[in-house]
Amino acid sequence: MPYNCGHENLMSGISILGLEGTAWNLSAAIVDEDDVVVENTATYKPPTGGIHPREAAQHHANHIAGVIRKTLEKRRGRINAVAFSMGPGLGPCLRTVATAARALALSLDAPLIGVNHCIAHIEVGIWKTPAHDPVALYVSGANSQVLSYRAGHYRVFGETLDIGIGNALDKFARSAGLSHPGGPKVEELAKHATQYIKLPYTVKGMDFSFSGLATAAHEASRKYPLPDVCHSFQETAFAMLVEVTERAVAHTGKSEVLLAGGVGANSRLREMLGVMCNDRGIGFYVPEKRFMGDNGAMIAYLGLLMYKSGYRTEIPDSKVNPDYRPDDAVVTWR
Ligand code: AMP
Ligand code: MG
Numbered sequence: 001m002p003y004n005c006g007h008e009n010l011m012s013g014i015s016i017l018g019l020e021g022t023a024w025n026l027s028a029a030i031v032d033e034d035d036v037v038v039e040n041t042a043t044y045k046p047p048t049g050g051i052h053p054r055e056a057a058q059h060h061a062n063h064i065a066g067v068i069r070k071t072l073e074k075r076r077g078r079i080n081a082v083a084f085s086m087g088p089g090l091g092p093c094l095r096t097v098a099t100a101a102r103a104l105a106l107s108l109d110a111p112l113i114g115v116n117h118c119i120a121h122i123e124v125g126i127w128k129t130p131a132h133d134p135v136a137l138y139v140s141g142a143n144s145q146v147l148s149y150r151a152g153h154y155r156v157f158g159e160t161l162d163i164g165i166g167n168a169l170d171k172f173a174r175s176a177g178l179s180h181p182g183g184p185k186v187e188e189l190a191k192h193a194t195q196y197i198k199l200p201y202t203v204k205g206m207d208f209s210f211s212g213l214a215t216a217a218h219e220a221s222r223k224y225p226l227p228d229v230c231h232s233f234q235e236t237a238f239a240m241l242v243e244v245t246e247r248a249v250a251h252t253g254k255s256e257v258l259l260a261g262g263v264g265a266n267s268r269l270r271e272m273l274g275v276m277c278n279d280r281g282i283g284f285y286v287p288e289k290r291f292m293g294d295n296g297a298m299i300a301y302l303g304l305l306m307y308k309s310g311y312r313t314e315i316p317d318s319k320v321n322p323d324y325r326p327d328d329a330v331v332t333w334r
Helices: 008-012 053-073 091-108 117-128 165-175 183-190 211-220 226-252 267-280 296-308
Strands: 016-020 025-031 036-043 081-087 112-116 135-139 144-150 153-159 256-260 283-285
Touching: 016 053, 016 091, 016 296, 025 053, 025 296, 036 053, 036 296, 053 091, 081 091, 081 117, 081 296, 091 112, 112 117, 112 296, 117 135, 117 144, 117 153, 117 256, 117 296, 135 226, 144 226, 153 226, 165 183, 165 211, 165 226, 183 226, 183 267, 211 226, 226 267, 256 267, 267 283
Parallel strands: 016 081, 081 112, 135 256, 256 283
Antiparallel strands: 016 025, 025 036, 135 144, 144 153
């Protein structure tokens, strides 16, 4: 056996340390089979504009040693493996965190496990809610996908053809003078709307697109009150997401929907998905907020599932992939 798997863990269970840093949030966590033992984060906030990949990577480089040190202080016994996000994400950020993960794995004499960030969002949701085989709507800054597991892979049933819903909200919000991240500010303003303004609704087959919507919303914000445009943006974009999610449910015959990703914090999106699931008589699950946006616990947890299935990433195979698709990952743990 190339690695010291630590017999003490046969008694005390498995502990995995996970590192997340695909974009704005740098986070390290240790999970065991029961729960999250510890999590520490350092969040990059752009001084102006959106996320700048190299600045975010520099932020992660500045904080990663401290975040890991604080996390290790709370460890209980041996770390069985170090999991990290291999992608998708911003190249400079991924490389910074992967370098730290390799060094940490070597210094702890533990194997490395490279995980797919999108799948980690879904698996942590399955862990932390009663869902067990859902259709997942994964909506984050850079990604927007409808996925479900079938025969060894998470299949992508529908996805954005251009930018993620979070980036579309952030981009529109910035153009309206709101600071990053714009999603929560758009949600707040939308509560004060008095009318719906028609905006482009783009669903093509099972895919959707948001870039035209963000541009049209920007144009509309010159003519209409901002709360009305925020409301119309949300209603249009979320209806597109709910439509595709519903069709994936109908196609797969599954009886659960799981919401994942940072945009899942939005209460209007939850309400709309909840209505659809209720109408169809199926379960709708949303994990606690701390597991929705990017977090180290989800990386550690998927690492734990992969570790238990015997999966290991050798150092020469640990290169990051900014375009790592969830349907490219072989699911070894289900
Ligand atoms: P993630 O990439 O999964 O960490 O999610 C980050 C994205 O979630 C950013 O684009 C945020 O603007 C967005 N976001 C966070 N909270 C909300 C909210 N309440 N409504 C809409 N978008 C949100
Ligand atoms: Mg994410």
